[in-house]
Amino acid sequence: MRVRNKPWADDLIAENPAAIVTNPAKYRGHWQDRFKQSQPLQVEIGTGKGQFLIGMAKAHPEINFVGIELQKSVLAAALKTSLPEELTNLQWVLADGDGVETFFEPGEVTQLYLNFSDPWPKTRHEKRRLTYKTFLASYQAILQKDGKIQFKTDNRHLFEYSLMSMTAFGMRLMEVSLDLHTDIEASEGQLENIETEYEQKFAAKGQPIYRLVAEMPPRSE
DSSP states (O other), X not given: OOOOOOTTXXXXXXXXXXXEESOGGGGTTOGGGGSSSOOOEEEEESOTTSHHHHHHHHHOTTSEEXXXXXXXHHXXXXXXXXXXXXXXXXXXXXXXXXXXXXXXXXXXXXXXXXXXXXXXXXXXXXXXXXXXXXXXXXXXXXXXXXXEEEEEESOHHHHHHHHHHHHHTTXXXXXXXXXXXXXXXXXXXXXXXXXXXXXXXXXXXXXXXXEEEEXXXXXXX
């Protein structure tokens, strides 16, 4: 999807070095230095305009969050929205999520979020899907023992593919929802769900939202 350039993005990013990182490898093993206090660290890859992670940071002040996004104008929009909230447990990263093992050291992250990732539906593009085995290996490299991945999508094919890919990788499925919003209603508030912009758009059209939570197998030493 082509994103319209925002002429103010560069200035906003340059003016807020305390909230956004453009050289994430510099903080590998030292991310807690970016936050007010040391707390469990969770990461979203492909954070978009930030609605999900801002909501998570507000709901969970006991957790530190990092949102990674490649598109500068999109991440600048997330930064702009988050600044008035003054969230000391939220950081943004302008970078490609491919190769996160260069951003975080082994065991530095407790949980990863993949929300409405590009489905890359053509077979020849399988290796670009964020739940392909090489991506899972990079996530495994940074997650702590028993670390988890939460994945949400509106794309049934990508969801089924991700279930198979994660299972083949040795991950343990802890939650599988084929209609998240219906399941949340049935749970009477027991299932937490912070919605993304895409999620609201698709749900409003009556499309089911799929979600899974899976635990990563231990790294081989």
